[in-house]
Amino acid sequence: MGAEFQPSSCKNEEEVHCDSVHPLILGLQPTAMVDHVARVDWSLLSQIPGERGGSFPVAIEELEHFLREVKTHMLSSPNDPSPIKTIAGGSVTNTIRGLAAGFGVSCGIIGASGDDEQGHSFINNMKFYGVNFSRLRMKKGPTAQCVCLVDALGNRTMRPCLSNAAKIQADELMREDFKGSKWLVMRYAIFNLEVIHAAIRIAKQEGLSISLDLASFEMVRKFRLPLLELLESGNIDLCFANEDEATELLRGEQVADPETALEFLGKHCQWAVVTLGPNGCIAKHGKEIVRVPAIGESKATDATGAGDLFASGFLYGLVKGLSLEECCRVGSCSGGSVIRSLGGEVTPENWQWMYKQMQINGLPIPDPSK
Template sequence: MKTKLDIIGIGNAMVDAIVSATQEEVEKNGLIRDSMNLIDEDQKEFLHRSYTVQEMIGGGSVGNTMFGITSFEGNGSFIGKIKDDAIGQFLMEDMTGGGLKFPLGYTSSTTPTGCCTLFVEKDGTRTMATFLGAGTLIGPEDIKKEDVTNHRIAYLEGYLWDNKNAKKAMKKMIDLCKADQQQIALTLSDQFCIDRHRESFKQLIENDVDIIFSNGDEICSMAETSNIDKAITYAKSLGIIAVITIGEEGSLIIHNDAVIEIAAKPVSKVVDVTGAGDLYAAGFLFGLAKGKSLEECGQYGSIASAEIISHFGARPEVKLSTLI
């Protein structure tokens, strides 16, 4: 019997293009600050003509998490759609160079690879202007049993719920992974994403999900409250593992009636909070795949998120395995 890999993730495959900006510049471009904004290819090209891209870094929420898992010396696979263009080639090298399997390869013939233009302010606030590109093409035909089975945990990106075909792909992947005795983890992605899909997310969580990842705003949106204590009560009622990151206050891990508080690791200077939640998920899922306690999983997540906010971009600058 083959040894199981740690994690399989499915999400929007894209590259982050990092731009330094002010709040005024963000708002001038009609973007909702400190959130994810969907844009088209023309808007992406306009932004790249108007601002200097300081750095290109492999991105995408679940892509960031999967790369973080390899930095902990974990392993796994990533399901995402890219084109054989400059950005796609960069992303392929970035992901597979870290040791991830990328079973779909180049599968978009015309639509460019996705790119998220990240406006980063001096205080670390980031606003995402996201061109999904080839990521919108993912469908159930891309989910093959031989690619998704033989992992311990499946990790799903909530953003994919915006796309009807991607939703079908996720449902197919859930069915295959559950039959393979995998735990199903879901990132709630964004409070506006939750606003669009709250009821179907609730059904998905009730029927299929073992672990959810959210921040304080997202879990409050799910619970339809502005009160974090009421949101925690809601999370307890789910009967699953609910991980809630709350910035400098650390994180909460809720399992049934138990609430485990994890302190944030100190950081001398917050440079860029891009990917903080994604890397927390990397540490947590890596720990879970290795049989660690929920508290240890939270500690791993806290270590990873502290490293990632100390510099630009959502790729660790040191091997996370050296920090645990």
């Protein structure tokens, strides 16, 4: 039925996952982050500033307030005995961890963490799955945290706290960080724009392809012009957007829908993907456009990480040389695997579910133990 899930372990310098000198895929996570994920009732969500479903930074006082409130608003779940789950977080982290853990792709993280409990937790989580963290600088100060609030329908609202968090600076990036790798995975964020531009410049000098996730509809809405400039630069090879982000990208245009956004992204990127939740995805490469339905059950326990794990599967498809439609199908399988439980970390049982779905759909099944 496919490969049995086995978390990688570091035994010698020749192992693919964590000791690879030049990981195939690198993730730029300028600020290492720890996610606190909890299922909560509607009454707490109504107190959260900003729109539901998005992701926008808050101050440390707000984050601590949310964490206190979570304790009295949590929903029980038979599948998740622990009411709150704390794991290494961040969109890029989820994608990189998924590639390493579920697909056996050698991956690394570029960024910085604080020398605190959260920072060590982040590193231990990445190390467990065999992600190369030799490019992660540890600095004095706190590690970023994010509260991920999941409602009864599985929709998530994220409020990260980046106040004074340890962060890698643009001038700290070195060509050696990127040498020998093939892909750089990034997430759009206005407060990381200088680092993003520096990373793109060096990555292109080293011959890497660039993947960009549009982050959240709130980020696109508030900082649309710098994003458009980034896309129109021609440096982004692959772009992922969900339906809300895609619509927000073209807000003010005569037509602002996922199909029009896909056409726009396809003009500037070699590959463009718009995910449509339970309706699957649409993707474009050159003149080819495909529409692929979702795979598996449509009901989500928690949508956290769905787009990030979709990206894991799609990137796996690209490095394996699969067709555009097959890349989307693998992405649909991996995206479907993470929504079956709480948080952006896929459980061993759900990796097995993904492998079965890949087998049913005639897709090449990875062996994560190699």
